[in-house]
Amino acid sequence: MKDGPDISKIATLIGDPARSNMLLVLMDGRALTASELASAAGITKQTASFHLARLLDGALLAREIQGRHHYFRLDNADVGHAIEALLGIAQNRTGKRTRTGPKEPALRKARICYDHLAGELGVLVYDRMCAQRWLEGAGNETFVTPKGWVALKRIGITKPDPTKSRRPQCKTCLDWSARRHHLSGVMGQHLLKQFFELGWAQRLPKTRIIKFSNKGEASFRNWLN
Amino acid sequence: MKDGPDISKIATLIGDPARSNMLLVLMDGRALTASELASAAGITKQTASFHLARLLDGALLAREIQGRHHYFRLDNADVGHAIEALLGIAQNRTGKRTRTGPKEPALRKARICYDHLAGELGVLVYDRMCAQRWLEGAGNETFVTPKGWVALKRIGITKPDPTKSRRPQCKTCLDWSARRHHLSGVMGQHLLKQFFELGWAQRLPKTRIIKFSNKGEASFRNWLN
DNA sequence: TTTATGGTTCGACTATGATCGAACTATGAA
DNA sequence: TTCATAGTTCGATCATAGTCGAACCATAAA
Structure with missing residues (x-):
């Protein structure tokens, strides 16, 4: 009552x-x-x-x-x-x-999250980069280490002029399907753009699915060791 | 959409x-x-x-x-x-x-369902009466057998003049808590009234709980064998 | 039958709440 | 800085749906 x-x-x-x-x-x-x-x-x-x-x-x-x-x-x-x-x-x-739609598993594996990679592969990127000390810190206070910049340069991402922007390059974003964080922010955006330019992956039209080619996923995993 | x-x-x-x-x-x-x-x-x-x-x-x-x-x-x-x-x-x-309220188990054991007995004991009445052939039929076409009237007479319920009312004396009512039927209708009403008059049970005020005394429940179960 | 009661239907009133145009704030890019 | 976009707030409009009085129907008891 x-x-x-x-x-x-x-x-x-x-x-x-x-x-x-x-x-x-x-x-x-x-x-x-x-x-x-x-x-x-x-x-x-x-x-x-x-x-x-x-x-x-x-x-x-x-x-x-x-x-x-x-x-x-x-x-x-x-x-x-x-x-x-x-x-x-x-x-x-x-x-x-x-x-349940057939696209569901593909979404959980890799999808675009506004402008960066999410899903299992997105979480993988973050995990591997942290494990290998390419990243330090957490949340919005995450930074790329010198070792990290070397690794990033291998796929064509160069360290920007630090005088141009003082904003943090990295942020983390909670990934619901995996219940873990993945990398977002400017760095996440650049990474995804680079995956596209390297031909490792492409975006399926009309969906949020990101489809890695077999060869692309192999190169991707190789880069992350 | x-x-x-x-x-x-x-x-x-x-x-x-x-x-x-x-x-x-x-x-x-x-x-x-x-x-x-x-x-x-x-x-x-x-x-x-x-x-x-x-x-x-x-x-x-x-x-x-x-x-x-x-x-x-x-x-x-x-x-x-x-x-x-x-x-x-x-x-x-x-x-x-x-x-969960403490009255919940008591409600499930025996409660008043408008005017008749429901709950575990209500289902028990119906089951035992059917098993001993005191009742025949099902649903709204349930009738007391001669053998049943003998048993009912033992607790003071007599067979009414059949000329007075042709309406079925018995009906069954689905008991949610037990998911089985119990006896309602005029017979259900008479039975419950008799349980009260015999002092076997009484109704707890402000609730739908029907409380059988230890002695009352023993007599009750004895009557049903 | 009459009387009482449980339940539904109808009609009118009312209030809540969903909607969108327009203006405003905040963040990011150039 | 300026411009564009994501998001919120405000205000006015409009429709839906909950509410109850009154009348009506159905069952049961006397």
Whole structure:
């Protein structure tokens, strides 16, 4: 009677079509920007912002601000669990079964995350670079070591003039599908661009999938040892 | 985009405070009447009827009409599962833990279901009466056998004048907590009344719990062999 | 039959909340 | 600095949906 568990408030949050569409898109674990979510839900930026604020307030989503991009993801596993339970009722009602898209594994392996590499291979880059002391520090205070610059030069990335920009070159970004961090920021952007220019990988149109060729992935893994 | 899984419709159904209150009350598995649900949710009969129709349409509730009483219960386990998942988010948000009431086991053992005995002991009555051929038939076509009337007479229930009423004396009622049928209808009502008059059991005030005394339960089980 | 009660339907009122145009803020690039 | 873009805030509009009074239907008891 009084307040109790606010089940109705949470259900109301999920109940709006625009919001449920956003949540469903996020069900695969990705973190998407507000604009991406807006187009996924078929609404304007303003409306999306309105809804995202409510979802944040209700602790259904978490926001990670990286530059001018605001990434939204499901706040915790409980949220995903509840949505799956609701999906269970819905599919029981229609008799249909959910079929997971065939592109899902490819997305988890390598995908573009705004401008850098995410997924298993993205996490691999970060792990290997840290393990070999090419990177030091953590979070937004991550720097490339001299040893790292040597390695980067091998694939054509040169150390920029330190007088031009004092901004940190590296940032880390939590990778939902792997639950670990990968490299983003300017360095992440440069790395991905270089993978493309080296012909190691290309982006599949209309999706976020990054497809490494067999030869490209071999060179990629070789570079990281 | 088009229709997809109607997760938002289902969430909207749960999202209304009146409806979520009803659903929460039904979470223990009982089947309650529209009026009981109305008072539980703090709304009028008309409003409750409006909401219950929507919950029926959405297949969240099932209705079983017995006489002028309409009993509502959760339609299937998936519904309960989804509500529990939503409760999980809600309690995580406030940091509180749900504590299952201590009255829960007592409710499952024996409770009043409108006017007759439900719960484990209610199911036991029906099972034993069927097993000993005191009852024949099923559903709303259940009748007391001659052998049954002998047994009933032992606890003071006599066969009514068959000319007075041609209505079936017995009905069965699905017991949610046990997932099996128990005896309702006029016979169920008479039986429970007799249990009270014999001093075997009494009703705990303010709850639906029926408390059998140790001696009463022994006599009860003895009567049923 | 009459009377009482449980439940639904109808109609009108009301409030909440979703939506978008427009203006504003913040970050990044040149 | 200026320009472009991502995101939020404000304000006004509009529709949906919850609410209850009143009337109606169905069942049961007397």
